[in-house]
Amino acid sequence: MAFEGLTERLQNAFSKLRRKGKVSESDVRDAMREIRLALLEADVNFKVVKDFVKEVREKAIGSEVLDSLTPAQQIVKIVNDELVKTMGAEAVPLNKAPHIPTVIMMAGLQGAGKTTTVGKLAKYLQENEHARPLLIAADVYRPAAIKQLQVVGESVGAPVFEMGTDTDPREIVRQGMAQAAANHNDYVLIDTAGRLQIDAKLMQELQDIKEIAHPNEILLTVDAMTGQAAVDVAQGFNEQLDITGVVLTKLDGDTRGGAALSIRSVTGKPIKFIGQGEKMDALDVFYPDRMANRILGMGDMLTLIDKAQKNFDEQQAAEVAEKIQANTFDFNDFIDQMDQVQSMGGIEDIMKMIPGMANNPQLKNMHVDPKDMDHMKAIVYSMTEKERTNPELLNPSRRRRIAAGSGRPVLEVNRMIKQFKQARDMMNKMSKGNMGGMEQMMGG
Numbered sequence: 001m002a003f004e005g006l007t008e009r010l011q012n013a014f015s016k017l018r019r020k021g022k023v024s025e026s027d028v029r030d031a032m033r034e035i036r037l038a039l040l041e042a043d044v045n046f047k048v049v050k051d052f053v054k055e056v057r058e059k060a061i062g063s064e065v066l067d068s069l070t071p072a073q074q075i076v077k078i079v080n081d082e083l084v085k086t087m088g089a090e091a092v093p094l095n096k097a098p099h100i101p102t103v104i105m106m107a108g109l110q111g112a113g114k115t116t117t118v119g120k121l122a123k124y125l126q127e128n129e130h131a132r133p134l135l136i137a138a139d140v141y142r143p144a145a146i147k148q149l150q151v152v153g154e155s156v157g158a159p160v161f162e163m164g165t166d167t168d169p170r171e172i173v174r175q176g177m178a179q180a181a182a183n184h185n186d187y188v189l190i191d192t193a194g195r196l197q198i199d200a201k202l203m204q205e206l207q208d209i210k211e212i213a214h215p216n217e218i219l220l221t222v223d224a225m226t227g228q229a230a231v232d233v234a235q236g237f238n239e240q241l242d243i244t245g246v247v248l249t250k251l252d253g254d255t256r257g258g259a260a261l262s263i264r265s266v267t268g269k270p271i272k273f274i275g276q277g278e279k280m281d282a283l284d285v286f287y288p289d290r291m292a293n294r295i296l297g298m299g300d301m302l303t304l305i306d307k308a309q310k311n312f313d314e315q316q317a318a319e320v321a322e323k324i325q326a327n328t329f330d331f332n333d334f335i336d337q338m339d340q341v342q343s344m345g346g347i348e349d350i351m352k353m354i355p356g357m358a359n360n361p362q363l364k365n366m367h368v369d370p371k372d373m374d375h376m377k378a379i380v381y382s383m384t385e386k387e388r389t390n391p392e393l394l395n396p397s398r399r400r401r402i403a404a405g406s407g408r409p410v411l412e413v414n415r416m417i418k419q420f421k422q423a424r425d426m427m428n429k430m431s432k433g434n435m436g437g438m439e440q441m442m443g444g
């Protein structure tokens, strides 16, 4: 699976921070050291790592983060935002020609997945834009290349223009463009030759083809599995050819993440698509935010943090924390907390967003009926103000009165009071530094 090592190491670093509760500057420095190593081991470009770590450290060390009640969560968010930024922030759409055809020239080293990507792109354009692309076979050096493009073209139902292997690729492109004009194709995808490494002859040929075809896009396919080498290739091609974008292939494989994270910063050119398999439908638009989620392995955890921050009143939360510590958390607070959970979409939704929880079999069977929450509220509302702030007053006769008032059985009233006390005691223990229970809950 892609990014496994990186994801695991980042999660470890966050997990250590979460266990701290209160996070100091030196904790942040330790975490940043681990994150730095994790990125370097994932084969991220050295300079990219340096800038990344510097940015995150500066943002994380501010008092706003460290003095907040959720420093670890906020640091996760900062790392995520920085990952997104490093990868270019937004998805970059394909350039379009003002008049048809839009010409896309594909380049890349042999084996990177260029020919496969031509087929995938044709299918993508057919499906998303009802396009009628013409594929031009301009790789005359690898004998099987033309045949391969024909097979790919046939499988997606796109015509292939070819002139065998004896014609100069420049001439093939010239005639192919004429054919596209005659047939009113709205896209032309040119499959150019690859080499095992960048050489002068290859570059000259590509520059000539660029002159002839005036491509709106020059997309470079690079193999994500080759890590830093992919970045070097991208840089080399970009210097010679001024590419417009990158297709990062083989992200379904055991990649370390280095290429995905470095290409944009190093070349200044966006990754536009990612290849995630050999089949023709395994091409996806590259979204930096989704990729960052994937690298962090956080699932929807970040959505949850966002939601929590929106619904989270630091002042109010500080008061609750104080009450928990002083063990004066009462039924009024309980109701407030319940309202907050409900405004975030309910406890089930929240639990499912925690990493490792979505597939938890116990959770599958968990069902929190919104009615249960309403019943609990009804019980609390039937208490007097004194009872709410001092649950110890709740003797059997008071409980019977509350049951009658709320229309719930005494048994349920008893159960709820017991649960409340258990929760209060657990929170109190956790607030005194025993975070074991919380760590388990957070899948850390």
Ligand code: GDP
Pocket (backbone or CB within 6 Å): 108, 109, 110, 111, 112, 113, 114, 115, 116, 117, 194, 221, 249, 250, 251, 252, 253, 274, 275, 276, 277, 278, 282
């Ligand atoms: P080219 O020499 O650059 O034209 O590369 P090809 O298109 O011939 O691809 C080389 C190999 O990589 C073929 O076996 C493809 O099936 C495979 N390939 C291409 N893209 C992907 C991808 O995104 N994922 C996986 N797993 N394999 C891919």
